[in-house]
Amino acid sequence: MSELYTRSLFHYETDADGVCHFSNYLRIAEEAFYHAFRQKFPDLDFAVIESQAQYLHPLRFGSIFQVVIEKKEQRRSNFELLFTIQENEIPSARIKLRFVSIEPKQWEVIALPEKLKQELQNYEPHPNFTYS
Numbered sequence: 488m489s490e491l492y493t494r495s496l497f498h499y500e501t502d503a504d505g506v507c508h509f510s511n512y513l514r515i516a517e518e519a520f521y522h523a524f525r526q527k528f529p530d531l532d533f534a535v536i537e538s539q540a541q542y543l544h545p546l547r548f549g550s551i552f553q554v555v556i557e558k559k560e561q562r563r564s565n566f567e568l569l570f571t572i573q574e575n576e577i578p579s580a581r582i583k584l585r586f587v588s589i590e591p592k593q594w595e596v597i598a599l600p601e602k603l604k605q606e607l608q609n610y611e612p613h614p615n616f617t618y619s
Contacts, residue, residue: 492519492554496546507546507579513538516570516582519554528603530591536565537585544579546572552579558610559583564598566607 500511517535524533546552552574560567570582590597599607 492522496548496550498548501548505548512580512582515572516584519570523556532589532591533586534589535584536587539583541581544577546579550574558607561607564596
């Protein structure tokens with residue numbers, strides 16, 4: 488199983504030159520994560536505890552791009568995902584985010600639930616995605 492999230496870049500996400508502002512790549516990665524995980528795990532909350540970004544090629548206003556989600560690491564109470572934001576199979580950015588699962592009422596970090604662990608075990612790169 489893999490996740491592929493597609494949309495276009497909005498004007499408000501760009502700078503004066505119409506290029507995606509670097510901070511929005513992080514937003515896009517988190518948006519793709521919630522698109523993939525919120526529907527499957529509505530009773531869990533997640534928090535980002537670490538991030539890393541590599542900017543490769545700019546997205547511009549109106550660009551239609553995809554976000555490919557791949558699991559990099561899984562621990563007892565956190566996991567790391569790699570988000571490759573690409574346009575026409577050309578990577579624009581690679582974002583690593585480490586998440587913890589949060590118990591929503593107490594807002595405390597909890598061990599990853601078994602259902603989430605099983606979901607993460609199945610994460611592979613999208614079959615139509617090629618690394619450059």
